[in-house]
Each structure stands twice: as C-alpha cells, then as structure tokens.
Amino acid sequence: MIGLTRDLWASMRAESVRLGRWPAFWIVLGVWVLLNLTFAYLFNYLAYTSGESGAMSDGLPRDVLLGQLMPAAVPEVFTQGMAMFGGALMLILGALAVGSGYGWGTWKTVFTQGPSRSAAVGGLLVSLVVVVVVALVCVAFAVDLGVASLIAVSEGQPLALPSLERSVLGIISGTAILSMWTLAGALIGAIARGPALAVGLGLVWVLVVENLLRGVAAIFGPIETFTDLLPGTAAGSLAGAMRTVSGPATPGVLDILTRGESLALLTAYVLAFAGGTIWLMSRRDLT
Numbered sequence: 001m002i003g004l005t006r007d008l009w010a011s012m013r014a015e016s017v018r019l020g021r022w023p024a025f026w027i028v029l030g031v032w033v034l035l036n037l038t039f040a041y042l043f044n045y046l047a048y049t050s051g052e053s054g055a056m057s058d059g060l061p062r063d064v065l066l067g068q069l070m071p072a073a074v075p076e077v078f079t080q081g082m083a084m085f086g087g088a089l090m091l092i093l094g095a096l097a098v099g100s101g102y103g104w105g106t107w108k109t110v111f112t113q114g115p116s117r118s119a120a121v122g123g124l125l126v127s128l129v130v131v132v133v134v135a136l137v138c139v140a141f142a143v144d145l146g147v148a149s150l151i152a153v154s155e156g157q158p159l160a161l162p163s164l165e166r167s168v169l170g171i172i173s174g175t176a177i178l179s180m181w182t183l184a185g186a187l188i189g190a191i192a193r194g195p196a197l198a199v200g201l202g203l204v205w206v207l208v209v210e211n212l213l214r215g216v217a218a219i220f221g222p223i224e225t226f227t228d229l230l231p232g233t234a235a236g237s238l239a240g241a242m243r244t245v246s247g248p249a250t251p252g253v254l255d256i257l258t259r260g261e262s263l264a265l266l267t268a269y270v271l272a273f274a275g276g277t278i279w280l281m282s283r284r285d286l287t
Helices: 002-020 023-050 062-068 071-080 082-104 106-113 117-154 164-192 195-219 221-227 231-240 259-283
Strands: none
Touching: 002 117, 023 062, 023 071, 023 082, 023 117, 062 071, 071 082, 071 117, 071 164, 071 231, 082 106, 082 117, 082 164, 082 195, 082 231, 106 117, 117 164, 117 259, 164 195, 164 231, 164 259, 195 221, 195 231, 231 259
C-alpha cells in the first residue's frame, strides 16, 4: 500500500509537469475563457449599452441584464456554460490526455519502465482533476470577477463582491461539472485507444445524443427515468441550481434535479469513470 501510494504521488507529480507544459491544456484554457467572456459578458454588455432586449440578451430587461454583469453575479454566470460547452471542451482534453498515449506509444513505455499501471493511470487522472480542472475553474472565476468589476466601475455601480459562501459554491459546482466531463473523456479515450474517435464520440454524446433523449422523454414518459440519470442532466441541473434570475436558460442548463441530487450523481459518475479507466487500462493488452 505504501509503495502504491508513493508510485501514485510520483506519477501525479510527473503528469502535473507534463500537463503544465502541454499546449493542448493552454489552448483549452484560453478557448474556454474567451468563450465565457464573449457569451457571458461581451454580448450582454453590448445589448445593455444599446438598450435593446433581444435574443442576444435572452430578452432580459436592462436592469436585470446589468445585474448579471455585476461581480455579485459571477458565481452564477460563470457556471452556466460549463454544463454543455465547457464540458465538451474538457471532454476533448480528457480524451486527448489518455487517447494520445496510445498513438504516441507513451503508455507502452510507461507501463514497461515506470510504476504499476494503476499508479500511472491514477496519477494522470488525479492530475487532470487537480491541475487542469481546478486551475481552469479558478482562473475563469478570477477573470470573470475582474471583468465584472471593470463593468461595475465603468457603469458607476457599487463594487459589491459575491459572498464567500456563494463563491465557494460556484467553484465547487464548476469543479464537479468539469471533473465529470474530463474523466468521461478519459474513459472514452481508453476505450477507443486513440484521441480522434474518442473526441468524436464524446462530442456527439454531449451535444446531440443527450438532448435528443431528453426530447424523446418529453413525449414518452417511461424513458424520463433514464434521462434523469444521464451525466448531462446532473451537470445541467447543478448549473441550474446556481441560477437566481428567471428567463431563458443557457443551453444545457436544467432544473430537473436538486443541487444535492446533482452533486451525488456527479460524484458517482466521477468515481465510475475514474475506476473504469484505471481498470480497463490495467487489465487490457496494449497491442
């Protein structure tokens, strides 16, 4: 047990360094921050300054729209895009992190010369959650808070920061959502033994299949029990639990499950995806 813990810690440190130097990590981080700022702040701010309430602002009144641009609303705003679009990006990263090792032959080298397979894969998964997901969530929160503060100052509004409890809740919610999708991508990458097919399958599931199933459930009741337990339903419901303003929700944001149910289901998926990836890569032949 001590040896396994030592190997896991060594693998985690090595993978953390690798991920920090991996261009794909910085690309995903940059793309998500850019998309978040564009759809959560740029478009809404343009709608607010123009005085028009249309599709770009979800038809919200100007005072409500301004409230969504203030620092106090950051915990709610920055989690809204994570259920679908942020999750899709993190699924791609997880699939690349695991699947690319098959194409490059690095898994064969690690498994034959390094620690045990369980420690090597476990170190990567822990690093993906700690280094990538937590770092991305914290950076996105800090950037959104800075942009919202600038908007508040420029509009002559009081600089009211979100409460500590609300901020922690938003960070925990974002971390849970993105961790689940990242580990889902890792499992798909292990199943497909490559990044290309894993990315394609993952994106089809996140962006198409789950939405179609929920649409079918709306007209065929018996399938609703199944769709309520889907990964996207749990992620969307947790993001929806952060909402305080009524009106059209961001795509992927739902109100099907409670916050507690969503967190419990996401935790179960995180454990299942991580355990499935470790089990599969530990027992299956690489050739």
